[in-house]
Each structure stands twice: as C-alpha cells, then as structure tokens.
Amino acid sequence: EVQLVESGGGLVQPGGSLRLSCAASGFTLGDHHIDWVRQAPGRGLEWLGRTRSRTYSYTTVYAASVEGRFTVSRDHTETTVYLQMKDLTSEDTAVYYCTRLTFYGTSVGYYPDYWGQGALVTVSS
C-alpha cells in the first residue's frame, strides 16, 4: 500500500527554522517526483517545490515565493523526502503536504496521485 506520512510540524517562532519529513512506503521513492504543497488556514493550495525522480538526477525546483528559504532533499536510504524551511514568518503558517507524482508516459508526463495527510506548521511568538 502506498503511503506518505508527514512529520516534524509544530510551533516555531518567527525567524526560526523547521524541517518536515515525508516518509514513503509501499513504492520505490526514486522512481517518482515528490512535490511539497501547502495550505494556509482557510485558503487554497500553493505549490512550493519538487524533487525529481532518479531519472532526472533528483534535481529540485522551487516556487519563487520560497526559493532561497526552503530546500527539498531526499535521504540516502531513499525512503524519506525533507522540506527544510528557514526564516519563517507568520505567512508560512499552513498545513504542508507531500505528494507523489507518477509518470504516465512520454506524451502525458508526471502527475500527482497520492498525498500525505499533512503536517501543521504554526509560526508565532
């Protein structure tokens, strides 16, 4: 069974840092892109960044709103993806989701199929 489980959320002071984890099971993590998406309270979804699959050498790409502050990485065991966040502000308060993207063929590309349950990050003094 495919599972994505986020952890590491919590309360952090403005200007602080936090690292979220996305533990993957039931599939080979290296075969898939992984995106991070967040949702501020009562708001819509915002795409944050991606770590691409092994085929693409695990390269990363970010939204301009978080580039330089957020870093997506994978561990060497290829079971966990991380979202390292720094210089946090109240605007970063949100539920953070990791989502798996699957390759559906050359003419179709990668699309999200599974989502984690989310991790709540609250930035407040």
Add this chain to the structure above:
Amino acid sequence: DIQMTQSPSSVSASLGDRVTISCRASRNIGHVLAWFQQKPGEAPKSLIFASSTLQSGVPSRFSGSGSGTDFTLTITSLQPEDCAVYYCQQHYAGPLTFGGGTRVE
C-alpha cells in the same frame, strides 16, 4: 506565472444533479491540467490528470474535458460524498499554480 481562475467559487446542488466547474488558464497549457477533491479536514485527493483521464478508483460520474485555456470538471448525478472543494492545477510550467477552488455543497 500562469494564473488559474475557477468558477463558480461555490455551487449548491441537489442529490442527483449535474454539476459543472470551470477552470481557465491565463495562457495556453495544452492538456496539462489536473483536478483534485478536498473534503473538510482531509488531504486533497487526485481525481483527474491530463485534463480528462480519471485516476484509478475515481467514480465514473466524474469527468474532465478541455484544452488550451478552458477546462471543465463535471460531476453527473451528484452524491452526498461529493460535497467538497475542487481545485484545478496546471502542470505546464513552473510554478505549478492552482485555481482558487470551487466549493460544492
């Protein structure tokens, strides 16, 4: 950035009704669009990719169509469990922007 605009922002419908949600891209994105369903307190669920292909396990009352800048999600014969917020997302170019969501009540 490519802007994604959904309409309406909310819709109220009855059991068995046909519901149509629109998503418009600020420029041509071909067929590179996905739809998601999010119920209160839950993570989003992937419904449709490449504009019209249903994810595995998604009921056939859901369908997607469109290309270029105009896309549609249709729910035929609305069921109680379909009450949720629906989002579109373009996968044409980064950042991968979402529409603002449509609440189906």
